[in-house]
Amino acid sequence: MWSKAVLSLLLLTVTSVHAIWPIPESISTGNSTLWIGDVLLVTYNGEPIPWIRNYIPFGGPKFSSKEIVKGGVARTAKNILDNSFVPWKLYPRMALEKTEPSLWQHKTYITRLEIVQTEKDTAKTFKPLAGDVDESYNLTVNANGKARITAVSSIGVLRALETFSQLFFKHSKGPIYTKQAPVKISDAPQYDHRGLLLDVSRDYLPLDAIYRTIDALSWSKMNRIHIHATDSQSWPLEIPSIPELHQKGAYAHGKTYSPIDVAAIQTYAIQRGVEAIFEIDSPGHLGVVALSHPDLITGWGASPWTTYCAEPPCGQLRLNEPKVDPFLDKLMDDLLPRLAPYSAYFHTGGDEVNFNEYSLDPTVGTNDSSVIVPLIQKFIDKHHARVRKAGLVPMVWEEIPANYNVTIGEDVVVQSWLGDEAIKSLTANGHKVITSNYNFWYLDCGRGQWLNFAEGESFEENYPFNDWCGPTKNWRLIYSYDPRAGLTDEEAELVIGGEVGAWAEAIDEVNLDSILWPRSSAAGEVLWSGRLDAAGENRTQLDAAPRLAEFRERLVARGVRAEPVHMVFCTQGMDPNACLFQ
Structure with missing residues (x-):
């Protein structure tokens, strides 16, 4: 004693x-x-x-x-x-x-x-x-x-x-x-773009949950919230000139974002030093538009869905349909002038376009890339022109330049999710990049499948029902990631930042906080402070864990239900060696 x-x-x-x-x-x-x-x-x-x-x-x-x-x-x-x-x-x-x-x-x-x-x-x-x-x-x-x-x-x-x-x-x-x-x-920050992608289409999130997320971003000194506003599952975004989009595409009455809501989100963010960037993904991930405009969409209800899209329900814009351009003109003429006073960017999507769906498209009729890629090029040229007309800079997912070999403007920011080799290739080709490397920064990974499997062969093949991107990206893995690792100085300069991703197949307002925090804050320190310290050494978990545990307590005290970093035994006395693996 x-x-x-x-x-x-x-x-x-x-x-x-x-x-x-x-x-x-x-x-x-x-x-x-x-x-x-x-x-x-x-x-x-x-x-x-x-x-x-x-x-x-x-x-x-x-x-x-x-x-x-x-x-x-x-x-x-x-x-x-x-x-x-x-x-x-x-x-x-x-x-x-x-x-x-x-x-x-x-x-x-x-x-x-x-x-x-x-x-x-x-x-x-x-x-x-x-x-x-x-x-x-x-x-x-x-x-x-x-x-x-x-x-x-x-x-x-x-x-x-x-x-x-x-x-x-x-x-x-x-x-x-x-x-x-x-x-x-x-x-001072090391990266200019320090963000979080929030998917509000696959599961609707009420405004107070979005506001709370913006608060936590600002406390973590992060400065971007990327609102993935629509997808094939639902269209919660109210477009006054095309009201049938949300009237038929939202999950339920009232589960939508009005123009007043959109302005409120943007204003709330700016007042906290955060920029809200909205995304309407296209030409893929747009199947829900078929509920109001079936003549614009191919592949809606296609079966088996695994042949035609990354997840159900399928549906992409028809690439050679004359009615698509007037529709997009009307949509963007309504939406973009309401976004432009609050943001410098608009995200046009472009990921996971499935060429098989265009064999179902009566205006295309084939999955031949030699036919489809020129149509995507034409689509992107027109669509990015709409964005620039509104005074905004386009953003795209990496598949547009990397997988489809589509030419994009020098102003376009490319969001990469496929890993270090993809970032190396994109920056070597002179593209400005933000990284969301799924191997490190996808927050929804490792939580098990959200799909169901019938008894039999499918059940046996997929048991024990892990998701596609496991394991879980715990804060230690998130913290270990260096967005500029392996790049030349010139390539590294083009990595302007990164975003953690919260895809919402199994995220709603109930579990949102515990999934986002404090893991997003770990990425926040990488992006603000850099992965290396002043001596050029990796910042270690032994240094980070006590500080992150303390910051987690601040989040909780401020109303964010953040997960613990570890048990109290490890934090009492702030001794980083208390729970050191030996």
């Missing part, structure tokens, strides 16, 4: 909890205690900003830097004052009271937070192409209770405020403190 003297010495030598996520480029901290409460003078370029918990900035499409910062300050106040947590899971067993700062000694409070934005925002700040926004920041907190943020943009201010919020914990008796003063942090 430890003597009281030895135990006291051990408790005195325990370092303070210190776990910013994602890890900053440069950080130094001390061991002085500061407190924070309802009274705090906040200024933004010399003007007072209220330190209040609830403030709703004015909506877009014209955004004000001051409104963005005021909203960020209010959310920071709420997260610090109302959503902090008592870190008993992070301190040694039964040691919380000994490790917490004393309530009875003199308290030094943080009394001032000075925010300085060094350059003016532009319209591009709030609907940026990759690289348009400088998200760097500096944060200092001195031992006398003065804090200062400097950033080039209002988005950089938001990133700094998130870091500031992660310095604080709730005392078991109620007040909020940090034990890390003085603090000095300099930080």
Whole structure:
């Protein structure tokens, strides 16, 4: 048994909890205690900003830097004052009271937070192409209770405020403190595009689930949400000029996104430094359109579906049907002008086009690639022209340039999901790439089949019913991935970022949080901080696990039902060796 003297010495030598996520480029901290409460003078370029918990900035499409910062300050106040947590899971067993700062000694409070934005925002700040926004920041907190943020943009201010919020914990008796003063942090992201693909077609997600996802993205310093809005299973997107699309294609009445909803999602995201990019996949993954426009679609209801598509139900746009262009013109003339004020991109899809379906297409009548590829080229040329006409930059899945050998513009961003060799080939050919390598960053993998199998041969062949992309991509695997590994310097420069993917065959609002978080945050650190540290060494699980465990507690305290990183035994004392494999 430890003597009281030895135990006291051990408790005195325990370092303070210190776990910013994602890890900053440069950080130094001390061991002085500061407190924070309802009274705090906040200024933004010399003007007072209220330190209040609830403030709703004015909506877009014209955004004000001051409104963005005021909203960020209010959310920071709420997260610090109302959503902090008592870190008993992070301190040694039964040691919380000994490790917490004393309530009875003199308290030094943080009394001032000075925010300085060094350059003016532009319209591009709030609907940026990759690289348009400088998200760097500096944060200092001195031992006398003065804090200062400097950033080039209002988005950089938001990133700094998130870091500031992660310095604080709730005392078991109620007040909020940090034990890390003085603090000095300099930080900037390694990748410009740090995102999450959210599939809202295969399973409908209500707005509050999307908003909560955007919040968690912003806390992880991720800056893109890719809304996969439609697919062959359902059409939840309301298009006022073509109402029959959602009236016949949605799963149920009310399970749709109105133009007001779409604008609200985009506005909510921008206010948090996140850009919403919408996708209508085409010419494949569009079968549901057959319910309202059967003369535009081939392969709807085709059987056996395994011959004609990646998953049921099948259905692709007819490639040589004269009615397709007027339909797409009308669709895009309605949708794209509503997206353009809020985003620089529109994702046109292009993955998993099954040539066998075109043998069923009365306007094509063959699966011969020599016939089909020129038709896809013509389709892409016209479709990307629609996107550019709206002032947006097209994005495509990699099959368009890589599998079908379709020529695309230099402006087009290619999303790759097929692995490192695919990324190497795409960048060698000069394409700008975002990676969603399914071997590492598909969040739906490893959870078992969502299809059913009849007793007999099919049952026996597919037992024990694993899905196609297992195993599960746990946070350690996600964290191990380097998006630029094996590339030349020139090729690496073309990898502008990445997205984790949440395909929703078996994801809905009930299990969404536990599937996304904190695994997406692991990718968030790879994309913000880089896979390598300043010394060029791989960031290790031993460093990441305690910090991610702490960040997970912050997510939970803020209302996100994130999965545990590991059991409490591994986190108490923040000893990375406690659960080291030996």
